[in-house]
Amino acid sequence: MMLDQDSGLSLAIAHIVQRLKGSSLHSQLERQARVSLHKPEIKLESLKEDIKEFLKESGWEKKLQNAVYSELNVFPSPCHPAAPPEQMKEPLAYMRKAQGSWEKRILKSLNSMCTELSIPLARKRPISEQKELLNKWNEMGTDEPDLSLFRPVYAPKDFLEVLMNLRNPNYENGDQPSSRNHLGLIQVPLKVKDIPELKEYFGELGLNTGQLGIDDSAQVPPELFENEHLRIGQKVLTEQDSAAAQQYVRQGCPTALRAELWALILNISNQPEDILYYEQLKSNVIQHDLLVDSLIYKDVKLTASNDDYYFVFEDYLYQVLFCFSRDTSVLEHFTYSSATPPKSYIRGKLGMEEYAVFYPPSGVIPFHGFSMYVAPLCFLYHEPSKLYQIFREMYVRFFFRLHSISSHPSGIVSLCLLFETLLQTHLPQLFYHLREIGAQPLRISFKWMVRAFSGYLATDQLLLLWDRILGYNSLEILAVLAAAVFAFRAVNLMEVTSLAAAEAVLADLSTLKVMPLLQIFLFATVT
């Protein structure tokens, strides 16, 4: 969206002001300014300057800065004024179309499940059932509903098939292999970074910079890096500066500070109104039963409950995910997501717009593995409303890009292409060998990236990885790590002769240390 620099800046300012107008921060600032009028240091002749000074000293300016920073991170730069709203969702027409077709398939699948099982998409619970659920709220995991007839709406491999078939109609998609055809599974010509660009982008991961995950190991004396890093982290928390926190976590978060630092970056403060909002969502869960709940149940039982690290958090997962499905504030992210929330009509009012609703209220239909986005967060946050807000913010900033078709650099299509390009360029023999034996590398790494490696890495390693996702506000590191894992196991992979054998070599990632792998791949491999 090309405006020249000055008008682009003005447009961005005007947009952010529009968005913050009417927010609770806005009313708090107004109230603070009014209250400050009683203070002796506020003089009438220099009213504006004195109030600005007061807001600065009391920390309110910092809160405003954090809110603006958050807006800049989450919302893309404003579109050209002539551009229709779908341009912000996804600029490329053929990708919008592909996303639309994919969504239609999901809707059909969900509808057919409904009709087959004769279960409504939503129903109001009778009072007795509401009471029962309220009593059981903290132990919903003990419930063993019959889920045998439910099946996940889709699994990552179904999604991969769709991405493999994505084509730009204006691109030379000849059948003959040529320099234009990509040797991997992804055939769309998106721009992805190469290693020199990645080295610059992930500069803080370089060999000369201290990292948690490398320089805090037992052999390294803590005076060299760890102690100082912890001290700086504590200072960042005292200053309550989001931008500084985001820069800081690029080198990793000390375990003791991680929960607060992530909350600061995501601008989550858990105010009374946030807790109230969560309670409201909880009451929505009690009142209405959704088909989507059964899908969530099934997903949790199949994935998180079977995981050695996460099964203890099963009850938390239901509390978060059921509320998430009913949270209409999630609908906001559809302005910048290529996806569209599914629509339905109140029974008997088909086609009447006053009775049109979104289903589920959040617009997000969970797929197989969705609960794994929440599970790692349970290690950091134990208070349900805070855990909920952190997950919701992580979803609308990052995770939604992993299961929708878009051209965004952090979208799953770009990540797949980045992975394949990195592997092809820097391990061409391995890539060729795997391709020859029918084991396209993306078939193995796709599920890692879609889940942001949750459930594949050990939790401490996963949290170090997610530190960098927050620090760089990008998911590209997932593709780099996937390539680094292949590079690490290249010797074994060159020996295999089938897809199954390749899968076996890469089945267990739980012993991997992510930061050394990333550092070696980016900075210490001879190219």
Added chain:
Amino acid sequence: MAREPVPCAVRAAVALQAGDVQTDLALPGVAVIDVAFPQAGAVGLQEIVFKNFYTAFLTIRVQRRSPADVAGEGPRKWVTCLRNYCLMPNPHTEEGSQDYFSVFRHQMLCDVDEVMAIRMILRQPSPVWLHFTIEELQIYPRGQESPHKDFPSWLSHLTSREQPANLHGGLPNPEKVSAEVQQMWVLTEMIHANRAAARIGRFDVDGCYDVNLLSYT
């Protein structure tokens, strides 16, 4: 928004190609779009807005008449006012390929008053694309007033008294920015109106959320 584009006659893109157009298989890589103003005669340009479709570089030439020549009889000169403006930073990849662009008067190399015709020269050096062109072309003339919708007065007083430290020497002039912000405010009001209605929290209709099947439309 009060400003109206100038009605113009846009001739379809013509590919420039050496050799026989029918039998030559090579992709041309250069196309030309001619724009005339049948009603207005001569126009002073303020802004050119268009949607890109896989064009990598844009050159704009304008045909001007001298200001003294009201009857339109005198000689007209073709002048380049924009040279090789980059629309796609990497012509082989998708970046910028379907974006909306604006070219303003102050970005142009020459004076663009008294313009009789515009010629847009499109270049796409990459052979991977089947077609390339420019769509939804709109030309805004000079002299249209910015609409004076209601904007808060604090927007007029954005510059602070103390000058912030000049960090990189590349920061835009605050006076200029604050003048631009007023216009942009109106634009965002327009965009805001386009967006869907704000969510208020309730997902049901009068307490009822009995839904049967999902809708495909």
